[in-house]
Amino acid sequence: MLFIMSKNISLDDIASLAKRRGFIYQGSEIYGGLAGTWDYGPLGVTLKRNLVNAWWKFFVESRDDMYGIDSAILMNPKVWIASGHVAGFTDPLIEDVKTKKRYRLDHLLEDAGVDVKGMDLAAMVAAIQEKGVKSPDGNELGNPANFNMLFRTSIGAVEDEASTVYLRGETAQGMFTNFKNVVDSFYPDLPFGVAQVGKAFRNEISPRDFIFRVREFEIAEFEYFINPENWEAEFEKWRVAMHQWCEEILGLPAEKVHELEVSKEDRAHYSKRTIDFEFDFPFGKKELYGLAYRTDFDLNNHQRDSGKNLEYRPKDGSPAFVPHVIEPTFGVDRTLMAVLCNSYTEDEVNGEKRIFLKLPKHLAPVKACVSPLLKNKPELAAKAREVYSMLKKEIGVVMWDDNGNIGKRYRRQDEIGTPACIVIDFQTLEDGTVTVRDRDTAQQTRVSISELENTIA
Amino acid sequence: MLFIMSKNISLDDIASLAKRRGFIYQGSEIYGGLAGTWDYGPLGVTLKRNLVNAWWKFFVESRDDMYGIDSAILMNPKVWIASGHVAGFTDPLIEDVKTKKRYRLDHLLEDAGVDVKGMDLAAMVAAIQEKGVKSPDGNELGNPANFNMLFRTSIGAVEDEASTVYLRGETAQGMFTNFKNVVDSFYPDLPFGVAQVGKAFRNEISPRDFIFRVREFEIAEFEYFINPENWEAEFEKWRVAMHQWCEEILGLPAEKVHELEVSKEDRAHYSKRTIDFEFDFPFGKKELYGLAYRTDFDLNNHQRDSGKNLEYRPKDGSPAFVPHVIEPTFGVDRTLMAVLCNSYTEDEVNGEKRIFLKLPKHLAPVKACVSPLLKNKPELAAKAREVYSMLKKEIGVVMWDDNGNIGKRYRRQDEIGTPACIVIDFQTLEDGTVTVRDRDTAQQTRVSISELENTIA
Numbered sequence: 001m002l003f004i005m006s007k008n009i010s011l012d013d014i015a016s017l018a019k020r021r022g023f024i025y026q027g028s029e030i031y032g033g034l035a036g037t038w039d040y041g042p043l044g045v046t047l048k049r050n051l052v053n054a055w056w057k058f059f060v061e062s063r064d065d066m067y068g069i070d071s072a073i074l075m076n077p078k079v080w081i082a083s084g085h086v087a088g089f090t091d092p093l094i095e096d097v098k099t100k101k102r103y104r105l106d107h108l109l110e111d112a113g114v115d116v117k118g119m120d121l122a123a124m125v126a127a128i129q130e131k132g133v134k135s136p137d138g139n140e141l142g143n144p145a146n147f148n149m150l151f152r153t154s155i156g157a158v159e160d161e162a163s164t165v166y167l168r169g170e171t172a173q174g175m176f177t178n179f180k181n182v183v184d185s186f187y188p189d190l191p192f193g194v195a196q197v198g199k200a201f202r203n204e205i206s207p208r209d210f211i212f213r214v215r216e217f218e219i220a221e222f223e224y225f226i227n228p229e230n231w232e233a234e235f236e237k238w239r240v241a242m243h244q245w246c247e248e249i250l251g252l253p254a255e256k257v258h259e260l261e262v263s264k265e266d267r268a269h270y271s272k273r274t275i276d277f278e279f280d281f282p283f284g285k286k287e288l289y290g291l292a293y294r295t296d297f298d299l300n301n302h303q304r305d306s307g308k309n310l311e312y313r314p315k316d317g318s319p320a321f322v323p324h325v326i327e328p329t330f331g332v333d334r335t336l337m338a339v340l341c342n343s344y345t346e347d348e349v350n351g352e353k354r355i356f357l358k359l360p361k362h363l364a365p366v367k368a369c370v371s372p373l374l375k376n377k378p379e380l381a382a383k384a385r386e387v388y389s390m391l392k393k394e395i396g397v398v399m400w401d402d403n404g405n406i407g408k409r410y411r412r413q414d415e416i417g418t419p420a421c422i423v424i425d426f427q428t429l430e431d432g433t434v435t436v437r438d439r440d441t442a443q444q445t446r447v448s449i450s451e452l453e454n455t456i457a
Numbered sequence: 458m459l460f461i462m463s464k465n466i467s468l469d470d471i472a473s474l475a476k477r478r479g480f481i482y483q484g485s486e487i488y489g490g491l492a493g494t495w496d497y498g499p500l501g502v503t504l505k506r507n508l509v510n511a512w513w514k515f516f517v518e519s520r521d522d523m524y525g526i527d528s529a530i531l532m533n534p535k536v537w538i539a540s541g542h543v544a545g546f547t548d549p550l551i552e553d554v555k556t557k558k559r560y561r562l563d564h565l566l567e568d569a570g571v572d573v574k575g576m577d578l579a580a581m582v583a584a585i586q587e588k589g590v591k592s593p594d595g596n597e598l599g600n601p602a603n604f605n606m607l608f609r610t611s612i613g614a615v616e617d618e619a620s621t622v623y624l625r626g627e628t629a630q631g632m633f634t635n636f637k638n639v640v641d642s643f644y645p646d647l648p649f650g651v652a653q654v655g656k657a658f659r660n661e662i663s664p665r666d667f668i669f670r671v672r673e674f675e676i677a678e679f680e681y682f683i684n685p686e687n688w689e690a691e692f693e694k695w696r697v698a699m700h701q702w703c704e705e706i707l708g709l710p711a712e713k714v715h716e717l718e719v720s721k722e723d724r725a726h727y728s729k730r731t732i733d734f735e736f737d738f739p740f741g742k743k744e745l746y747g748l749a750y751r752t753d754f755d756l757n758n759h760q761r762d763s764g765k766n767l768e769y770r771p772k773d774g775s776p777a778f779v780p781h782v783i784e785p786t787f788g789v790d791r792t793l794m795a796v797l798c799n800s801y802t803e804d805e806v807n808g809e810k811r812i813f814l815k816l817p818k819h820l821a822p823v824k825a826c827v828s829p830l831l832k833n834k835p836e837l838a839a840k841a842r843e844v845y846s847m848l849k850k851e852i853g854v855v856m857w858d859d860n861g862n863i864g865k866r867y868r869r870q871d872e873i874g875t876p877a878c879i880v881i882d883f884q885t886l887e888d889g890t891v892t893v894r895d896r897d898t899a900q901q902t903r904v905s906i907s908e909l910e911n912t913i914a
Contacts, residue, residue, distance in 0.1 A: 022524075022642030028533035030634055030763040034612070034622065037529035039635055041642060045527040045653070049513075056506075061854060067479075070502040072494035072673050073656065076485035093614055102614040153610040153624065155491070155672065157550055157559040157662050165491065167610065167624075177487055178496055185479030185498060196502070199530065199656065205614050215612065216529050306487040397518060 009344050011282050015210050017355065018340065021416050023047065024211060036207030036215030043416055044336070046365035046397060048218075051335055052197055054249050054362070055220045059195060059241075059328075066193045066222065067182050071174025073199060079173050080150065080166050082305040083298060084269060089169050090146035092121050093205055094128065096135035097142045104206050105144060108133055118265035121146060149202040167201040172327060174198075175223040176298045180310055190312055190323060191234060195222035197332065209283055211333045218332035225312070225323040228296070235273060235293055238328045242277060242289060250335065251360040252342055256280040257288070270297035279338045288338055290329045296322045339363065343417060349442045357417030358440060366399045366418045367391075368456050371409055373425040375402045384424040387434065387449060391422075394453050414439060420456050466801050468739050472667050474812065475797065478873050480504065481668060493664030493672030500873055501793070503822035503854060505675075508792055509654055511706050511819070512677045516652060516698075516785075523650045523679065524639050528631025530656060536630050537607060537623050539762040540755060541726060546626050547603035549578050550662060551585065553592035554599045561663050562601060565590055575722030578603060606659040624658035629784060631655075632680040633755045637767055647769055647780060648691060652679035654789065666740055668790045675789035682769070682780040685753070692730060692750055695785045699734060699746060707792065708817040709799055713737040714745070727754035736795045745795055747786045753779045796820065800874060806899045814874030815897060823875045824848075825913050826856045828866055830882040841881040844891065844906060848879075851910050871896060877913050 018024040023044035027037030040048055060066045080086045092105040105124045106116045112133045116124060125144050127133075135141055151167040168174070175194040182194055197220040204215050211217075226234045239259075246252045262274040270292075277289035299322045303310040311320040343357040361367070370388040372380035381402070392398045399418065401409045406423060413421050421437040427446075428434050436455060437444045447455050475481040480501035484494030497505055517523045537543045549562040562581045563573045569590045573581060582601050584590075592598055608624040625631070632651040639651055654677040661672050668674075683691045696716075703709045719731040727749075734746035756779045760767040768777040800814040818824070827845040829837035838859065849855045856875065858866045863880060870878050878894040884903075885891050893912060894901045904912050 019638075020642065022639065025635060025638045027529040027531070028536055028634055030637060030759060030765045030767075031533040031535045034529070034531060034533040036612075037531050039529055039631065039638075040527040041635070041638060042524040042526060045525045048527065062849070064857065067499040068502045069499060070497040070505065072484040072491070072496055074484070074491060074494050074658075074673050076488040076491040078488045079485060147614055151610045151612075153608045155493075155608075155660060157604055157660075174496065177485055178482060178498070180487060181476075181482045181496075181498060182479065185477065201531075203612060203614075216531050302487060308487045310487075392519070400521065 009282050009341070009346070011210050014282065014337075014340055014344055017344070017357075017415060018044065018210075021412075023340070023416075036204055036213075038211050038214060038333075043365045047339075047359075047363065048332065048336055050363045050365065051250075051339070052218075052220065052332060055245075055330065055332075055335075056195075056197065058245055058249055059193075059220075059222060063193075065188070065191065066195050067186060067188065069174060069178050069182070069194055069196045070198060071171070071178060071196060073168050073201075074153075074155065074165050075168060075173065075177070077165050078305055079177060079302075080169070082301040083173050083176075084301070085150055085166075085169050086148070088269065089150055090148050091205060092124055093145055093147040094125070094141045095143040096137055096139045098139040099135070099137055101135070101137070102147075102205055103135060103141075107206055108135075108141070118263060147203075147205065149204065151201050151203050168199075169202055170200050171196050171198050171219045171221060172223060172294075172329075173298070175221075176302055179223075179225070179299060180308060183312065187315075190314065191224060191226040191230070193222040193224040195220075209281075209286075211337050212281070212283075212286065214333065219329060220332055220335075221327060221329040223294070224326045224328075226326060227321075228324040231272075231293055231324055231326065234326050235291070238326055239275060239291055242291060242328055245330075246277070249360075250339055250342075250363075252279065252338060256342065258285060260287075268292065270294050279334075279341075281338070281341055288334050289331065290327075292327045292329070294325045294327050296324045298325070299323065354411060354414055354442075356414035356439060359417035359419075361419045364417045364419055366397050366413070366416055367395050368420045368422055369399045369401050369409065369413045369418050370422045371401050371406065371424070373406065373423055379429060380424055380426070383428055387422065387424060387452070390449075391452065391456070395456060410437060410442075422452065466739050466798070466803070468667050471739065471794075471797055471801055474801070474814075474872060475501065475667075478869075480797070480873075493661055493670070495668050495671060495790075500822040504796075504816075504820060505789065505793055507820045507822065508707075508796070509675075509677065509789060512702075512787065512789075512792075513652075513654065515702055515706055516650075516677075516679060520650075522645070522648065523652050524643060524645065526631060526635050526639070526651055526653045527655060528628070528635060528653060530625050530658075531612065531622050532625060532630065532634070534622050535762055536634060536759075537626070539758040540630050540633075541758070542607055542623075542626050543605070545726065546607055547605050548662060549581055550602055550604040551582070551598045552600040553594055553596045555596040556592070556594055558592070558594070559604075559662060560592060560598075564663055565592075565598070575720060604660075604662065606661065608658050608660050625656075626659055627657050628653050628655050628676045628678060629680060629751075629786075630755070632678075633759055636680075636682070636756060637765060640769065644772075647771065648681060648683040648687070650679040650681040652677075666738075666743075668794050669738070669740075669743065671790065676786060677789050677792075678784060678786040680751070681783045681785075683783060684778075685781040688729075688750055688781055688783065691783050692748070695783055696732060696748055699748060699785055702787075703734070706817075707796055707799075707820075709736065709795060713799065715742060717744075725749065727751050736791075736798075738795070738798055745788065745791050747784075749784045749786070751782045751784050753781045755782070756780065811868060811871055811899075813871035813896060816874035816876075818876045821874045821876055823854050823856045823870070823873060824852050825877045825879055826858050826866065826870045826875050827879045828858050828863065828881070830863065830880055832859045836886060837881055837883070840885055844879065844881060844909070847906075848909065848913070852913060867894060867899075879909065 022041035025039045026033045028034045094105045156163045258278045260276040273293040275291045279288040313320040343359045372384035423435045433446045435444045479498035482496045483490045485491045551562045613620045715735045717733040730750040732748045736745040756767045770777040800816045829841035880892045890903045892901045
């Protein structure tokens with residue numbers, strides 16, 4: 001047997017497998033979709049649950065200093081005024097003067113090979129002119145503007161200014177607005193973190209790259225409240241922990257995860273230091289995670305606008321102060337995408353090409369597949385059902401498959417990353433052993449049924 | 458020791474405990490809130506996770522016929538036209554002619570003791586006049602209308618009719634629009650279900666009763682696709698399973714869960730039979746869950762509007778047909794509320810009043826609390842930390858508490874429903890035993906540390 005990486009994989013390879021095998025479908029697909037939305041299918045939702053549960057365990061449950069919350073998507077609009085989103089949560093847009101279609105100015109420039117880092121709207125417009133960049137339809141571009149990405153809606157029975165609310169553009173504000181609640185309920189020692197996993201929304205003008213740049217996405221993040229004196233050490237602590245998460249839990253190779261020190265010009269207005277964690281996706285080195293030192297920007301703004309005291313009172317009696325925060329942010333969809341891309345493998349087994357997902361076992365949506373060697377032999381099927389039921393109770397998600405021949409079943413399970421395929425054959429009826437076929441090596445071994453749980457786990 | 462149920466508990470008792478102890482906070486509280494939104498605090502999010510995970514295991518993972526999904530909140534607007542929501546997802550409103558405030562017509566009538574079952578808008582207006590019902594401010598009422606509860610927003614850079622989208626008013630449509638995807642990826646045998654847990658939104662005019670009637674809520678439900686010939690048996694199967702869930706997993710007493718057979722006039726337009734599962738909340742017998750036979754209404758509409766074939770092709774070669782569905786729906790927030798209300802207990806221990814949550818152990822957010830008897834004895838604190846770390850690794854969420862005296866710590870843990878409080882005292886240092894105090898009986902027993910995990914689990 002020979003392993004060959006036959007070609008560079010593309011995003012289309014991943015998206016095609018994701019759809020075919022029930023990981024990810026286009027949102028509202030039967031109606032031609034809705035740009036920038038995606039639906040997780042049965043295997044995708046299980047993979048995502050495994051990822052989120054692993055994150056929650058790693059960053060929240062296993063720690064003594066982390067407090068989970070789940071705040072509402074709809075928040076009082078004053079939150080987004082205080083946070084600066086109503087004024088500044090914008091993307092630069094420019095219009096095709098003929099078709100009136102609007103495009104992301106920075107994307108057009110990037111596609112034309114221009115590095116837009118640090119450019120403001122005026123600089124980008126100048127670059128468009130200098131380079132002679134046209135719209136994708138070949139027309140002139142004009143009428144540039146900053147476009148606010150918050151989705152707006154109205155609450156209550158009367159549509160007027162006072163009832164405008166926004167879909168949250170980030171989950172972080174829920175942690176800031178609940179800072180006082182958590183302190184009042186638990187009076188934790190500083191430093192401590194408030195964490196949540198939830199949906200956020202951005203009215204992206206040009207969603208693209210599969211589930212990478214979308215309008216509705218899931219974020220796992222925490223605000224880690226600190227004494228500002230210690231910010232550098234705390235920042236470093238989380239930088240290391242984020243790499244540990246990538247390597248130990250997600251199985252992403254260290255050489256595919258890069259740090260980008262974000263320059264002052266490119267940092268968000270509230271940040272004094274930001275590192276982007278970039279991953280080598282098939283379409284390039286792109287942002288996976290962020291680590292930002294947000295200072296006391298948000299708590300100060302909320303204290304000012306809400307009139308509530310958001311200071312922390314140290315237990316040793318020293319003066320109260322507004323804590324600063326370190327914020328590690330993890331896109332859940334991007335995490336899933338990185339894991340899928342990293343696992344996607346093509347090789348040859350006995351001269352035949354195969355695709356398989358080399359997922360870490362603890363993340364694989366299906367832990368094992370059970371089959372009778374032949375479908376039409378009742379004694380094999382009965383024994384196989386017995387093994388299936390036993391494993392399902394013991395190790396969670398187990399699949400049953402008796403369609404087609406064994407080779408086809410293996411291929412199907414390879415494509416969804418099932419670590420072990422168990423086949424019940426005539427020898428099973430004699431000596432209580434089954435074959436266990438390993439996803440990565442494609443090798444079969446015989447194992448007794450009583451040893452099966454240990455072998456798989 | 459004597460147990461006394463000292464009074465009828467009220468919703469205020471529950472809400473007050475939920476806030477004080479970090480289960481549930483008002484949404485956007487520091488800004489005076491946003492009506493109909495709530496944030497889950499550290500204990501609430503853990504309780505909710507335990508509930509959702511139990512639901513997923515019971516209805517999805519442990520079964521062979523269930524396919525989980527996670528579809529986007531933003532969907533193509535054609536979905537909501539086909540489903541009938543754009544035309545008919547309405548509440549009857551009426552205006553205070555003086556203040557111009559709007560009220561739910563049915564709520565005003567119910568508050569005036571009128572049974573509104575089966576009434577349409579005209580009948581309700583007639584009842585208002587007949588009974589002489591006034592607005593809560595004592596003014597005349599006029600200008601009745603049906604108000605659409607879908608939240609609307611705009612997608613893309615141009616706000617016009619074509620770019621209007623809705624926040625989903627129910628999660629069910631995601632299962633219908635993915636019916637074909639699931640069949641194509643997995644080709645399951647009929648009957649099978651498609652399940653999801655996720656947020657839905659309704660622009661309720663008068664949110665009320667804590668987390669009962671809100672604008673943003675979480676739904677766990679599935680569409681169970683069947684051959685219409687079997688609908689009565691399938692309906693019955695799920696009716697029984699829903700009771701099993703309430704009693705065996707949630708610990709709700711059978712006598713507090715009531716079935717209401719919904720009359721033809723009060724059923725949703727798509728339903729041929731609906732049972733509401735009502736629970737005895739402190740504010741009355743109110744809807745907890747629903748079980749509906751939705752027929753082929755939704756798949757037929759989507760087939761017509763999308764032009765896609767949504768038939769199921771039986772494996773035995775018999776003719777293809779559009780399946781019907783049975784839909785069991787579980788409000789996650791209402792589940793949590795029912796569990797909280799059912800657990801809330803007041804009694805007397807040694808003459809002192811105490812409040813405790815009699816939560817089923819597998820749902821309790823904190824499984825155990827570990828304390829040193831005295832805070833300022835380093836040898837006790839060190840041993841207690843050792844026990845704490847061991848248990849945290851073995852059984853999950855464990856709390857550390859060394860504040861105040863032991864009695865106060867017990868009261869705090871009682872209020873959050875922690876089943877076991879473990880105290881390390883001087884005897885621990887001699888013989889390796891600790892005291893384990895039981896939440897429900899308030900009795901202490903001595904247990905050796907090596908037996909602790911078994912005792913608690």
